[in-house]
Amino acid sequence: MKTRAESPAVVYTLLALGLSYFAVFMLLPLVVIFVSAFKNGVGPYVAALLNPDARSAIWLTLLVSAVAVPLNLVFGVAASWAITKFDFWGKNLLITLIDLPVSVSPVISGMVFVLLFGAQGLIGPWLAEHHLKLIFAVPGIILATMFVTFPYVAREVIPVMKAQGSDEEEAALTLGASGWQTFWRITLPKIKWGLLYGVILCNARAMGEFGAVSVVSGHIRGRTNTLPLHVEILYNEYDFVGAFAAASVLAFLALVTLVIKTVIESRSPELQSNRLKKH
Numbered sequence: 001m002k003t004r005a006e007s008p009a010v011v012y013t014l015l016a017l018g019l020s021y022f023a024v025f026m027l028l029p030l031v032v033i034f035v036s037a038f039k040n041g042v043g044p045y046v047a048a049l050l051n052p053d054a055r056s057a058i059w060l061t062l063l064v065s066a067v068a069v070p071l072n073l074v075f076g077v078a079a080s081w082a083i084t085k086f087d088f089w090g091k092n093l094l095i096t097l098i099d100l101p102v103s104v105s106p107v108i109s110g111m112v113f114v115l116l117f118g119a120q121g122l123i124g125p126w127l128a129e130h131h132l133k134l135i136f137a138v139p140g141i142i143l144a145t146m147f148v149t150f151p152y153v154a155r156e157v158i159p160v161m162k163a164q165g166s167d168e169e170e171a172a173l174t175l176g177a178s179g180w181q182t183f184w185r186i187t188l189p190k191i192k193w194g195l196l197y198g199v200i201l202c203n204a205r206a207m208g209e210f211g212a213v214s215v216v217s218g219h220i221r222g223r224t225n226t227l228p229l230h231v232e233i234l235y236n237e238y239d240f241v242g243a244f245a246a247a248s249v250l251a252f253l254a255l256v257t258l259v260i261k262t263v264i265e266s267r268s269p270e271l272q273s274n275r276l277k278k279h
Contacts, residue, residue, distance in 0.1 A: 033251050036244035048245035056222045057230035058249065060138065064213075064226065065206040068145045072202050076153025077195065081187070083154075084161035085169070098155065101148050109147050110215025113140060136218030141226065144212035149205045156198030160191045197264050204257040208250060 038045050048054060079098060083091060101109065117134040118124045127134060134140040168190075172182045188195075210228040217224040225233065227250055234243035 030251055030255075033244055033247050036240060037248040039244075040241055044241050045245050045248075048239075048242040049249070051242065053221050053225065054230060054242070054246055057225045057227045057246065060141070060225065061207050061227045063138070064142050064145050065203050067142050068149060068206050069199060069203050071146060072150045072153050073195075073199055075150055076157055076198060076202075077191075079154045080157040080161050080191075081183075083158055085166055098151050101151055106144075106148050106209065106211030107215055110144055110212035113144055113147075113212075113216050117143075135216055136220065136224060138224065140216040141213050141224060144216045145206050145209050148209055148212050149202045152202035152205060153195065153198035156194045156201065157191055160194035161187075164190050193264055197261065200257055200260055200264070204254065207253055 049058075079094065082088070083095060114135055115121050116123055117127060117140065119128065119135070121135075124135070134143065168186050169182050172186055173179075177185070207226075208228060209226075210232075213226055214229060214232075217226070217229060219225060219229060219233065221233070227246055231243050231246045231250070234240075234246065
């Protein structure tokens, strides 16, 4: 088959359009965030980050990610293992449920948690009787974050497991290896790049989640405000330096995530192939 090369004018036009889109919608917002954060100098920037409310928001964001991501890691690996290695009743339903948080608005998912666990919710009175508080408290924020982030690990690991098959695991079991030995010595090394990729995406979403957390947090300063909520409050109060200083932390974490993501993709050709097939 003959291939036709595009003219240089078409190539340069498409390249210019792509670079312009990148500059306007990605690069320019990052520049605005960091320029606005350091607008009054380094001193106000550091003072904004050392503010007790800012430190509390940063700590809570890290805490929520530290709890939600490992739990979603366990769920994602278990679900991927079950879906790719076994046939069982309800398999398609499980796949659909994994995709549910992607199709539901985060605000709606937050409202569902309020209707379930709030003071006037379905389970709220029972929780109150046992002195358990989920809504407008850290546990509710963790639950909401887990809900919106739990597809990320599973959705990255499932294609990798499908592509690799189960011949090596079956051979190991035939030779007398236990289930745990097979998982740790054969399955886990084969899926490590896809697993790490999913964890990175899950962590990035957990730290930047706004909608669901906003509904269940109650916006209590110094207690239930994560970094995205802290940015919103400061911006609404016209504390632009403080808002952009907190936003710069999130932007920096996003850039670090992007670099790690790129490194992982470059180290794993198999992961690149699976992602191209998905798109």
